[in-house]
Amino acid sequence: xxxxxxxxxxxxxxxxxxxxxxxxxxxxxxxxxxxxxxxxxxxxxxxxxxxxxxxxxxxxxxxxxxxxxxxxxxxxxxxxxxxxxxxxxxxxxxxxxxxxxxxxxxxxxxxxxxxxxxxxxxxxxxxxxxxxxxxxxxxxxxxxxxxxxxxxxxxxxxxxxxxxxxxxxxxxxxxxxxxxxxxxxxxxxxxxxxxxxxxxxxxxxxxxxxxxxxxxxxxxxxxxxxxxxxxxxxxxxxxxxxxxxxxxxxxxxxxxxxxxxxxxxxxxxxxxxxxxxxxxxxxxxxxxxxxxxxxxxxxxxxxxxxxxxxxxxxxxxxxxxxxxxxxxxxxxxxxxxxxxxxxxxxxxxxxxxxxxxxxxxxxxxxxxxx
Ligand code: XIL
Numbered sequence: 001x002x003x004x005x006x007x008x009x010x011x012x013x014x015x016x017x018x019x020x021x022x023x024x025x026x027x028x029x030x031x032x033x034x035x036x037x038x039x040x041x042x043x044x045x046x047x048x049x050x051x052x053x054x055x056x057x058x059x060x061x062x063x064x065x066x067x068x069x070x071x072x073x074x075x076x077x078x079x080x081x082x083x084x085x086x087x088x089x090x091x092x093x094x095x096x097x098x099x100x101x102x103x104x105x106x107x108x109x110x111x112x113x114x115x116x117x118x119x120x121x122x123x124x125x126x127x128x129x130x131x132x133x134x135x136x137x138x139x140x141x142x143x144x145x146x147x148x149x150x151x152x153x154x155x156x157x158x159x160x161x162x163x164x165x166x167x168x169x170x171x172x173x174x175x176x177x178x179x180x181x182x183x184x185x186x187x188x189x190x191x192x193x194x195x196x197x198x199x200x201x202x203x204x205x206x207x208x209x210x211x212x213x214x215x216x217x218x219x220x221x222x223x224x225x226x227x228x229x230x231x232x233x234x235x236x237x238x239x240x241x242x243x244x245x246x247x248x249x250x251x252x253x254x255x256x257x258x259x260x261x262x263x264x265x266x267x268x269x270x271x272x273x274x275x276x277x278x279x280x281x282x283x284x285x286x287x288x289x290x291x292x293x294x295x296x297x298x299x300x301x302x303x304x305x306x307x308x309x310x311x312x313x314x315x316x317x318x319x320x321x322x323x324x325x326x327x328x329x330x331x332x333x334x335x336x337x338x339x340x341x342x343x344x345x346x347x348x349x350x351x352x353x354x355x356x357x358x359x360x361x362x363x364x365x366x367x368x369x370x
Contacts, residue, residue, distance in 0.1 A: 267312050
């Protein structure tokens with residue numbers, strides 16, 4: 001209490017005696033009124049960097065391990081689990097009053113060789129998957145409040161169809177029924193391991209109304225009707241503009257309307273929507289710098305997406321995929337042609353995107369959406 005009063009007085013000193021403008025809030029302070037979760041993906045190796053840790057703790061009330069809970073890290077050998085990286089993140093979150101989203105139990109990428117090349121029978125594979133899900137979810141029972149149970153199961157090349165993966169293709173695990181039966185089993189196993197955890201299906205390029213989001217919608221509706229334990233859908237929201245222009249901004253307005261309609265139809269099924277991996281990749285020069293006008297357009301994208309989420313009471317979290325341009329996956333992913341995708345620059349200075357997002361969060365939910 002004492003330290004809170006002191007913090008208030010210090011904040012007020014700037015306001016009351018200084019410039020006359022209100023003390024600036026962090027993002028996590030800005031969402032207090034709306035109850036929204038504001039999160040970011042994190043890498044455990046960076047937690048020992050003072051500026052990284054301070055910015056993270058100040059700005060966000062939720063974290064998600066960027067890679068630390070993927071199979072190749074957490075389950076490196078058939079009979080060995082390694083929770084050391086995940087535990088570091090969960091401990092950090094506990095110390096700073098943040099929630100933790102878990103990512104991800106089933107995906108076609110970042111899997112260990114022993115799994116991909118193991119030539120297991122269907123029965124063995126089902127057993128391995130059940131053990132993995134129950135061990136990982138069980139380890140974090142009560143500490144990870146929401147899980148991306150299955151990630152990116154639908155195939156962008158064949159709209160509406162499930163991607164070919166070891167999980168889908170093995171007769172007995174996948175292809176029975178309408179193909180989503182392996183996904184259903186994963187949700188049921190996760191629910192058994194932690195009945196309190198919120199269970200999400202997470203996907204790329206399904207943010208707006210399109211063939212992929214139609215297929216996910218049909219799956220989620222089916223799951224809800226049959227009592228399969230699914231609580232939410234994650235829209236990744238990796239946005240990439242090689243050349244931002246006014247025309248593209250005009251298109252963005254249409255996209256935001258479509259995003260909003262998509263959030264509306266999913267939340268009407270009784271599931272929550274989380275925006276799970278937002279970044280807005282910009283073209284960058286050899287030094288990694290974006291053009292000032294692109295940074296302004298980027299800010300507007302963050303603002304519009306946040307407002308779209310806030311306008312639906314069932315959209316309960318906005319999360320960015322990292323927070324400093326110093327450590328963003330976009331650089332290596334785009335062979336260094338894109339970058340500057342996040343809210344803070346490489347020196348932890350807030351960018352226009354940060355200010356725009358904070359203002360949208362401060363506005364909160366529109367009255368009808370509360
Ligand atoms: C990315 C990480 O950011 C990188 O560090 C890693 O090398 C590759 O994966 N969709 C997802 C995330 O669901 O798990 C991916 O994360 C980005 C795309």
